[in-house]
Amino acid sequence: MEARAWLRGRIEDAGLTAHQDGAANLHARLGWDGSPSYMIGSHIDTVPSGGPLDGALGVLVGLECLRRLHELDLPLRHPLECVAFSDEEGRFGGLLGSQAIAGQLSPADLHKARDLEGVSLIDAMASRGLDAMAALDARRSAESLLAYLELHIEQGPVLEARAATIGVVEGITGLFKWEIRMIGTPNHAGTTPMDLRHDAFTGVVEFAAAIPRLLDENGSARSRATIGRVELQPGSANTVPGRAICSLDVRDPNPEVLANLAEAMRRSLSALARRHGLMFEFEILSEVEPVACDAGLIERIDRAAEALGHERMRLPSGAVHDAQVMAKLTRVGMIFVPSLQGMSHSAAEWTAWEDIEAGANVALRVLGELVG
Numbered sequence: 579m580e581a582r583a584w585l586r587g588r589i590e591d592a593g594l595t596a597h598q599d600g601a602a603n604l605h606a607r608l609g610w611d612g613s614p615s616y617m618i619g620s621h622i623d624t625v626p627s628g629g630p631l632d633g634a635l636g637v638l639v640g641l642e643c644l645r646r647l648h649e650l651d652l653p654l655r656h657p658l659e660c661v662a663f664s665d666e667e668g669r670f671g672g673l674l675g676s677q678a679i680a681g682q683l684s685p686a687d688l689h690k691a692r693d694l695e696g697v698s699l700i701d702a703m704a705s706r707g708l709d710a711m712a713a714l715d716a717r718r719s720a721e722s723l724l725a726y727l728e729l730h731i732e733q734g735p736v737l738e739a740r741a742a743t744i745g746v747v748e749g750i751t752g753l754f755k756w757e758i759r760m761i762g763t764p765n766h767a768g769t770t771p772m773d774l775r776h777d778a779f780t781g782v783v784e785f786a787a788a789i790p791r792l793l794d795e796n797g798s799a800r801s802r803a804t805i806g807r808v809e810l811q812p813g814s815a816n817t818v819p820g821r822a823i824c825s826l827d828v829r830d831p832n833p834e835v836l837a838n839l840a841e842a843m844r845r846s847l848s849a850l851a852r853r854h855g856l857m858f859e860f861e862i863l864s865e866v867e868p869v870a871c872d873a874g875l876i877e878r879i880d881r882a883a884e885a886l887g888h889e890r891m892r893l894p895s896g897a898v899h900d901a902q903v904m905a906k907l908t909r910v911g912m913i914f915v916p917s918l919q920g921m922s923h924s925a926a927e928w929t930a931w932e933d934i935e936a937g938a939n940v941a942l943r944v945l946g947e948l949v950g
């Protein structure tokens with residue numbers, strides 16, 4: 579909320595109109611008259627221990643583009659918006675702000691959204707004077723948008739390795755996120771013989787070890803699977819864990835491959851739980867479909883980079899983005915700038931200033947063509 583307040587100040591200082599919608603997405607608007615608009619944006623939330631650019635760079639570049647177009651005082655054919663989306667990274671599931679705009683949230687989704695500490699979205703928003711149910715009012719119609727553009731750091735090593743300054747994104751990977759709960763029997767670490775215990779952690783360890791094989795047999799070269807968080811309960815050194823709770827993040831650009839992976843993982847969990855006398859349950863926290871970027875926008879970004887003299891290449895995105903959800907409403911395009919050593923979701927995340935400037939100028943040129 580402090581970041582939103584800061585951003586609102588920057589929007590107003592630039593002579594633009596600030597508008598916070600029901601999902602707490604913050605919009606900067608130029609030439610707003612209620613007619614269909616072009617939108618640029620990204621998110622200002624971040625992962626724990628993350629870097630400064632994942633998300634925030636795209637919002638600030640968007641704001642700078644609007645500021646510059648306002649300063650040039652040229653006649654615009656369409657209104658322009660820059661949006662900072664809420665909860666892209668997933669404190670409450672992920673892509674919350676863009677899903678609200680795309681009309682993908684139900685009252686039930688809002689009621690059940692909770693963070694890892696068990697704080698509900700409803701209570702978190704209420705503590706800041708916001709009504710979570712108002713997120714339903716953030717919904718926009720497809721007719722109200724002409725296109726959505728997003729600039730983001732690549733978060734991978736490809737642009738740097740190819741000495742390219744601009745990545746022209748062709749498509750964005752799909753993903754599912756589960757919470758898996760293995761349930762065994764908590765018991766004394768010293769008195770329970772190894773062959774008579776039901777250790778919930780054993781189930782998670784065996785599943786984690788099976789992941790490379792599950793991907794080899796059911797995935798593609800572009801499949802990824804990550805367990806980024808494990809919690810053992812009761813969590814004492816001299817007690818056999820009765821519950822092991824872990825996250826699972828699985829990605830592939832092909833929806834059928836993703837479905838095969840989900841099925842293979844469910845079967846593997848079920849077989850190993852049976853073998854160890856455990857029970858398991860899983861909850862789907864998020865499912866995002868892969869999307870293709872708009873051919874016309876791909877072409878425009880490519881030509882803008884060429885005109886500005888930047889090395890460019892086309893590539894897929896292995897990270898998910900708000901653009902993916904906005905693709906439900908309108909055509910989307912994405913510009914990537916290189917990540918130093920491919921680092922992201924890490925404090926080491928960085929992009930050279932000249933690459934940021936190059937990306938911002940490509941975004942400005944594309945927006946200028948669209949509204950000018």
Ligand code: HGY
Nearest residue numbers: 666667896897898899
């Ligand atoms: O998880 C992702 O791909 C993104 O950074 N939210």
Ligand code: MN
Nearest residue numbers: 625632667923
């Ligand atoms: Mn991220």
Ligand code: MN
Nearest residue numbers: 632633666730
């Ligand atoms: Mn991001």
Ligand code: MN
Nearest residue numbers: 766767768816
């Ligand atoms: Mn004791």
